Amino acid sequence: MPHPSLPTDTLLALLRHAPKAELHLHIEGTLEPEMMFALAQRNGITLPYPDVATLRRAYDFQNLQSFLDLYYAGASVLLQARDFEDLAWAYFQRARADGCVRCEIFFDPQTHTDRGVPLALVMQGLNTAIARARRELGLSVGLIPCFLRHLSEEAALDTLEALKPYREDLLGVGLDSSELGHPPEQFAMVFAAAGALGLHRVAHAGEEGPPAYIWDALRSLHAERIDHGVRCLEDAALVAHLRQAGTPLTVCPLSNVRLRVVQRLEDHALPQLLAEGLCAMINADDPAYFGGYLMDNIEACARAMPQLGLAEWHRLLDNSLAASFAPDTDKIAWRARLARDFAAAGFDPGFDPDAPADLSPDA
Numbered sequence: 001m002p003h004p005s006l007p008t009d010t011l012l013a014l015l016r017h018a019p020k021a022e023l024h025l026h027i028e029g030t031l032e033p034e035m036m037f038a039l040a041q042r043n044g045i046t047l048p049y050p051d052v053a054t055l056r057r058a059y060d061f062q063n064l065q066s067f068l069d070l071y072y073a074g075a076s077v078l079l080q081a082r083d084f085e086d087l088a089w090a091y092f093q094r095a096r097a098d099g100c101v102r103c104e105i106f107f108d109p110q111t112h113t114d115r116g117v118p119l120a121l122v123m124q125g126l127n128t129a130i131a132r133a134r135r136e137l138g139l140s141v142g143l144i145p146c147f148l149r150h151l152s153e154e155a156a157l158d159t160l161e162a163l164k165p166y167r168e169d170l171l172g173v174g175l176d177s178s179e180l181g182h183p184p185e186q187f188a189m190v191f192a193a194a195g196a197l198g199l200h201r202v203a204h205a206g207e208e209g210p211p212a213y214i215w216d217a218l219r220s221l222h223a224e225r226i227d228h229g230v231r232c233l234e235d236a237a238l239v240a241h242l243r244q245a246g247t248p249l250t251v252c253p254l255s256n257v258r259l260r261v262v263q264r265l266e267d268h269a270l271p272q273l274l275a276e277g278l279c280a281m282i283n284a285d286d287p288a289y290f291g292g293y294l295m296d297n298i299e300a301c302a303r304a305m306p307q308l309g310l311a312e313w314h315r316l317l318d319n320s321l322a323a324s325f326a327p328d329t330d331k332i333a334w335r336a337r338l339a340r341d342f343a344a345a346g347f348d349p350g351f352d353p354d355a356p357a358d359l360s361p362d363a
């Protein structure tokens with residue numbers, strides 16, 4: 001039965017209010033130009049740009065690498081614990097305003113330790129902001145350090161060793177940075193070691209890299225979620241596998257446009273990923289660099305993809321909650337609230353939101 005379609009403003013109000021999780025967000029990628037200049041001044045650093053407007057004009061990326069060069073340079077203003085705290089606290093406030101109930105945030109330890117910033121200081125700043133977000137915003141938060149794949153596995157193993165004292169603060173490990181030429185298999189040992197510590201495992205794959213890198217992340221790294229993964233559609237056997245396994249894909253639509261993975265949002269694969277029955281959801285990636293936070297991504301998709309109806313929007317938000325690594329009791333409560341919000345808007349989620357929930361993504 002076709003579901004009623006809502007006017008865009010009504011739909012957007014529903015989508016903003018409804019509970020959702022953000023699962024692919026680099027905290028260093030929330031460094032807004034204004035904060036970059038403020039921290040540069042606070043820390044006595046001179047940026048190679050005269051002002052915010054000039055810096056913003058430099059955000060005209062040709063590909064992933066041209067973004068990463070600027071992104072790593074921007075992170076150089078983060079020097080003290082309170083810099084990391086201010087950065088993360090600003091993001092959590094935005095996430096809460098976007099209706100997030102759960103944020104699983106990435107950070108890149110090596111980006112900081114390699115320029116002499118102690119890991120202890122990074123962790124202190126992030127942990128302070130996380131505690132405040134839990135206390136004052138009621139947010140559920142998890143922290144995922146990523147290994148930089150343009151560096152060696154040996155360096156990643158050293159990083160994991162340095163992270164061990166913070167094991168209880170960490171949800172899992174991830175893999176990011178320059179994808180092409182750096183297949184996941186190069187990091188099999190460090191991911192196995194992280195798994196032995198009981199950490200979850202996720203990996204960027206299939207953003208610029210081929211479907212073979214997604215297979216590799218699944219087989220060599222035992223990745224439980226694939227970050228991006230949009231290129232899976234080039235391999236029918238992979239699509240079938242991802243559907244059958246229910247592997248989540250943390251899709252980042254505005255990022256894909258800004259890094260020229262796709263030319264226009266209207267051409268983005270998100271509707272097709274859903275039509276294939278894959279567990280996709282929307283994320284912001286590096287919002288300060290790519291033109292928007294989670295609701296900006298959601299709104300841009302709602303406008304560019306009119307084929308997404310209430311059923312698809314319910315599916316996208318529900319996938320975000322189901323694919324999170326939050327405790328099951330929280331996931332059940334959030335998914336029931338989501339179903340109630342959509343039911344109030346006229347969408348029948350097909351199950352009783354107050355009944356005990358099956359937590360599989362297809363439930």
Ligand code: HPA
Binds near residue numbers: 177285
């Ligand atoms: O989208 C991304 N891909 C790879 N590495 C990254 N580091 C920050 N954002 C990204």
Ligand SMILES: [Zn+2]
Binds near residue numbers: 024026176227285
């Ligand atoms: Zn990313």
